[in-house]
Amino acid sequence: xxxxxxxxxxxxxxxxxxxxxxxxxxxxxxxxxxxxxxxxxxxxxxxxxxxxxxxxxxxxxxxxxxxxxxxxxxxxxxxxxxxxxxxxxxxxxxxxxxxxxxxxxxxxxxxxxxxxxxxxxxxxxxxxxxxxxxxxxxxxxxxxxxxxxxxxxxxxxxxxxxxxxxxxxxxxxxxxxxxxxxxxxxxxxxxxxxxxxxxxxxxxxxxxxxxxxxxxxxxxxxxxxxxxxxxxxxxxxxxxxxxxxxxxxxxxxxxxxxxxxxxxxxxxxxxxxxxxxxxxxxxxxxxxxxxxxxxxxxxxxxxxxxxxxxxxxxxxxxxxxxxxxxxxxxxxxxxxxxxxxxxxxxxxxxxxxxxxxxxxxxxxxxxxxxxxxxxxxxxxxxxxxxxxxxxxxxxxxxxxxxxxxxxxxxxxxxxxxxxxxxxxxxxxxxxxxxxxxxxxxxxxxxxxxxxxxxxxxxxxxxxxxxxxxxxxxxxxxxxxxxxxxxxxxxxxxxx
Amino acid sequence: xxxxxxxxxxxxxxxxxxxxxxxxxxxxxxxxxxxxxxxxxxxxxxxxxxxxxxxxxxxxxxxxxxxxxxxxxxxxxxxxxxxxxxxxxxxxxxxxxxxxxxxxxxxxxxxxxxxxxxxxxxxxxxxxxxxxxxxxxxxxxxxxxxxxxxxxxxxxxxxxxxxxxxxxxxxxxxxxxxxxxxxxxxxxxxxxxxxxxxxxxxxxxxxxxxxxxxxxxxxxxxxxxxxxxxxxxxxxxxxxxxxxxxxxxxxxxxxxxxxxxxxxxxxxxxxxxxxxxxxxxxxxxxxxxxxxxxxxxxxxxxxxxxxxxxxxxxxxxxxxxxx
Numbered sequence: 160x161x162x163x164x165x166x167x168x169x170x171x172x173x174x175x176x177x178x179x180x181x182x183x184x185x186x187x188x189x190x191x192x193x194x195x196x197x198x199x200x201x202x203x204x205x206x207x208x209x210x211x212x213x214x215x216x217x218x219x220x221x222x223x224x225x226x227x228x229x230x231x232x233x234x235x236x237x238x239x240x241x242x243x244x245x246x247x248x249x250x251x252x253x254x255x256x257x258x259x260x261x262x263x264x265x266x267x268x269x270x271x272x273x274x275x276x277x278x279x280x281x282x283x284x285x286x287x288x289x290x291x292x293x294x295x296x297x298x299x300x301x302x303x304x305x306x307x308x309x310x311x312x313x314x315x316x317x318x319x320x321x322x323x324x325x326x327x328x329x330x331x332x333x334x335x336x337x338x339x340x341x342x343x344x345x346x347x348x349x350x351x352x353x354x355x356x357x358x359x360x361x362x363x364x365x366x367x368x369x370x371x372x373x374x375x376x377x378x379x380x381x382x383x384x385x386x387x388x389x390x391x392x393x394x395x396x397x398x399x400x401x402x403x404x405x406x407x408x409x410x411x412x413x414x415x416x417x418x419x420x421x422x423x424x425x426x427x428x429x430x431x432x433x434x435x436x437x438x439x440x441x442x443x444x445x446x447x448x449x450x451x452x453x454x455x456x457x458x459x460x461x462x463x464x465x466x467x468x469x470x471x472x473x474x475x476x477x478x479x480x481x482x483x484x485x486x487x488x489x490x491x492x493x494x495x496x497x498x499x500x501x502x503x504x505x506x507x508x509x510x511x512x513x514x515x516x517x518x519x520x521x522x523x524x525x526x527x528x529x530x531x532x533x534x535x536x537x538x539x540x541x542x543x544x545x546x547x548x549x550x551x552x553x554x555x556x557x558x559x560x561x562x563x564x565x566x567x568x569x570x571x572x573x574x575x576x577x578x579x580x581x582x583x584x585x586x587x588x589x590x591x592x593x594x595x596x597x598x599x600x601x602x603x604x605x606x607x608x609x610x611x612x613x614x615x616x617x618x619x620x621x622x623x624x625x626x627x628x629x630x631x632x633x634x635x636x637x638x639x640x641x642x643x644x645x646x647x648x649x650x651x652x653x654x
Numbered sequence: 655x656x657x658x659x660x661x662x663x664x665x666x667x668x669x670x671x672x673x674x675x676x677x678x679x680x681x682x683x684x685x686x687x688x689x690x691x692x693x694x695x696x697x698x699x700x701x702x703x704x705x706x707x708x709x710x711x712x713x714x715x716x717x718x719x720x721x722x723x724x725x726x727x728x729x730x731x732x733x734x735x736x737x738x739x740x741x742x743x744x745x746x747x748x749x750x751x752x753x754x755x756x757x758x759x760x761x762x763x764x765x766x767x768x769x770x771x772x773x774x775x776x777x778x779x780x781x782x783x784x785x786x787x788x789x790x791x792x793x794x795x796x797x798x799x800x801x802x803x804x805x806x807x808x809x810x811x812x813x814x815x816x817x818x819x820x821x822x823x824x825x826x827x828x829x830x831x832x833x834x835x836x837x838x839x840x841x842x843x844x845x846x847x848x849x850x851x852x853x854x855x856x857x858x859x860x861x862x863x864x865x866x867x868x869x870x871x872x873x874x875x876x877x878x879x880x881x882x883x884x885x886x887x888x889x890x891x892x893x894x895x896x897x898x899x900x901x902x903x904x905x906x907x908x909x910x911x912x913x914x915x916x917x918x919x920x921x922x923x924x925x926x927x928x929x930x931x932x933x934x935x936x937x938x939x940x941x942x943x944x945x946x947x948x949x950x951x952x953x954x955x956x957x958x959x960x961x962x963x964x965x966x967x968x969x970x971x972x973x974x975x976x977x
Binding site for chain 2: 179180346348351352371590591594629632633636640641642643644645
């Protein structure tokens with residue numbers, strides 16, 4: 160049941176009406192409805208994995224209770240380790256087993272040994288990476304005492320399996336969802352309309368922009384050796400917009416769906432391509448994941464390393480930069496790996512880690528240099544050039560993310576930077592490509608105009624009168640209807 | 655809550671009310687296109703409007719469409735002819751066109767049915783589905799005739815089938831704002847290709863190896879039904895295996911078996927079969943643009959050869975009706 164399918168539309172409308180019409184007076188029954196709907200939604204994909212998710216959720220419920228109950232630190236540690244091992248174990252088994260085994264066999268073969276290939280050929284349960292991070296955040300927060308373990312099993316199950324976020328986030332931590340689940344929810348006209356508007360924008364972004372760009376980007380990446388440098392550059396730009404439109408579109412639909420049901424789900428994107436530097440980019444891209452890594456990995460590593468460092472410099476590097484390098488390297492290695500069992504993702508993560516370290520390293524000298532030369536930090540030319548530089552870094556990294564192997568990515572870059580970069584790009588269907596390019600430029604322009612709001616067209620209600628607003632909605636519906644790209648799944652479902 | 659539902663209804667109702675009118679308008683404009691969807695609309699229009707009006711009709715796939723010129727038939731015989739070849743389709747779709755011809759048009763006096771190794775093949779994908787779009791609404795005969803590629807609701811709910819059809823919408827815009835660009839690509843259904851040889855047989859062989867074409871028994875039965883119908887209506891019919899470049903004939907491993915089915919059916923129903931597989935034209939690459947298709951020069955030469963051979967088997971000159 161894809162978010163951009165008729166089936167999901169019928170499902171959501173049914174849930175919405177039962178939820179607000181029949182069960183409005185009883186929020187516990189509303190919760191049961193949402194839990195049943197979430198199970199139905201997930202079971203639609205594969206009921207066997209639904210059983211896996213329910214079992215894991217019950218396990219996490221029990222571990223959280225045990226963590227809460229345990230007085231001694233050592234016992235808490237045992238329960239926490241058990242929770243981490245089981246959750247990460249499931250993730251490792253389904254997602255990384257083949258990758259690690261193959262890598263080990265390749266490593267051993269370097270020393271002249273030959274081992275037989277072992278493959279599990281497991282199907283990856285949809286949303287497993289997101290689910291595990293949700294569950295772990297629950298256990299970590301209970302362990303730290305940020306929240307108390309919830310004794311209400313249906314509420315825990317709902318927080319871990321809420322259908323708008325179960326497949327690809329946003330990673331809405333249970334600590335933020337429990338208060339909303341346990342409180343009575345009122346029908347709020349403004350919030351519901353806002354949710355519908357966000358879904359509409361998400362659908363346009365996903366179905367019109369991402370899905371249409373994907374047909375060109377896929378063709379170019381799959382046959383890059385046949386294309387000129389200029390076409391490959393266009394392909395990389397198309398993919399960069401596609402992945403943003405795909406995932407931010409999905410997130411808008413998920414958050415909008417939450418609003419229809421009276422829930423506030425954490426924001427996932429904040430117009431990342433308008434970021435001035437790579438740090439800012441990561442504050443705006445997949446926010447729920449980056450904050451997860453920040454809170455549960457980067458900061459704990461930073462604190463742990465800082466306790467061990469006694470001097471001002473380590474290996475000739477300032478202590479704070481050294482700490483940043485260590486924490487960043489581990490965090491970005493794992494961020495890359497989280498995206499998939501492939502060296503391309505690890506390389507992509509490390510590339511971002513490298514640029515973040517470079518940014519951190521030059522921050523202080525840059526500030527001094529600017530002050531010395533009297534350069535205004537908000538100089539428009541400076542802002543524009545830094546934004547463009549950030550875009551180039553991100554674009555190059557997406558080539559590694561999208562390619563089948565690191566070798567392919569380098570070959571792609573090699574052709575891209577060849578003399579054919581100065582030729583005119585070619586596409587199989589120029590007419591459609593032109594129309595989609597125009598729509599994409601319009602899309603980015605609207606995103607720019609709406610960059611101060613949660614999503615691009617959120618403030619349309621404040622800026623325009625009803626007739627204009629409704630005209631915009633009608634145009635969006637008509638464009639979605641006629642210009643939908645067909646049959647494309649969400650990119651982040653594979654993670 | 656009431657306010658919300660009221661506003662949602664107000665928003666949605668215009669779409670429902672306008673769906674039927676929009677469907678009729680878009681379909682009406684699209685039907686005027688000469689080149690969209692492989693230039694099939696003029697042919698469908700002629701079929702539905704009873705404007706085929708020909709004594710000789712040609713059925714078949716792209717190898718009919720590009721191989722037999724109705725103009726040369728007309729110039730040589732002084733009788734109107736029409737090429738109903740449909741690109742990328744097999745006998746099932748060809749038969750559907752036959753049923754429309756029988757229903758909405760005057761009867762022809764000769765049917766030239768071209769045959770291929772793939773004619774009996776069951777194809778899972780519907781090739782060039784956009785050619786059906788403007789004719790589908792509440793068209794149950796098309797729903798039965800075009801057996802795959804669309805859902806039931808596509809035939810019965812207005813506009814649904816246009817979802818995601820951006821090329822069709824751009825064509826509508828072109829027809830509204832730049833009608834002068836609407837140039838015909840087919841003449842009485844015929845669409846020759848004025849092109850020299852392009853195929854790379856060596857790499858194709860390496861890529862694909864030998865193909866085995868599976869014949870579907872239900873389509874063979876349908877073909878027999880078609881022949882029987884022609885017999886019953888006393889419509890002269892000839893089966894023609896049009897030229898195929900000799901090297902290309904080696905691609906299909908069971909080619910001989912498939913051709914033997916045609917021979918058996920030809921004898922069983924006493925329908926003449928003309929096979930040009932070994933004709934000199936099939937040995938000359940200059941007449942082809944790829945192994946399966948003649949170029950314009952080849953097609954013109956072949957049409958003249960066909961006329962000569964139809965004379966030799968007494969299908970020409972055409973018999974008067976009732977004779």
